[in-house]
Amino acid sequence: MAKSLLIISRQAPWAGPAAREALDIALAGGAYDLPIGMLFLDDGVFQLAPAQQPGQLQQKDLSANLQALPLFGVESLFAAARSLGERGLNASALSLAVQVLDDVALTALIDRYDQVITL
Structure with a gap:
């Protein structure tokens, strides 16, 4: 049986290549039916903000990659409540x-996975 993998994405989509790399790893692993979860933490929750305009910063739009996660079998998607609140993002x-x-559930989530990658 394949080991489970949790990808923790901590970077904003416009802060460099880390956000895109995290999505690429998740999509690639999902294509091979690996049990993958993705956690958006710290500035990584900005990837989930609606109506982004990355072209103004000469960045590529990550929204299509995000929307493709469930299509590639990456359905275990999580966000840190504290990170959302600190950045003024509403979960709904x-x-x-x-x-x-919440913080307690985050600890339990990380403990559930065999391997964890943080980007």
């Missing part, structure tokens, strides 16, 4: 359906 207005977790 995000561009992707995620399970919002």
Whole structure:
């Protein structure tokens, strides 16, 4: 049986390549039917903000990649409640359906996975 993998995405979509790399890893793993979860933490929750305009920063839009996650079998999507609150994001207005977790649930989530990658 394949080991489970949790990808923690901590970077804003416009802060460099880390957000895109995290999505690429998730999509690739999903294509091979690996049990993958993705956690948006810290500035990574900005990836879930609606109506982004990355072209103004000469960045590529990540929304299509985000929307493709469930199509590739990456359906375990999570966001940190504290990160959302600190950045003024409302969980009900995000561009992707995620399970919002408090700090205790985050610890339990990370413990559930065999391997964890943080980008």
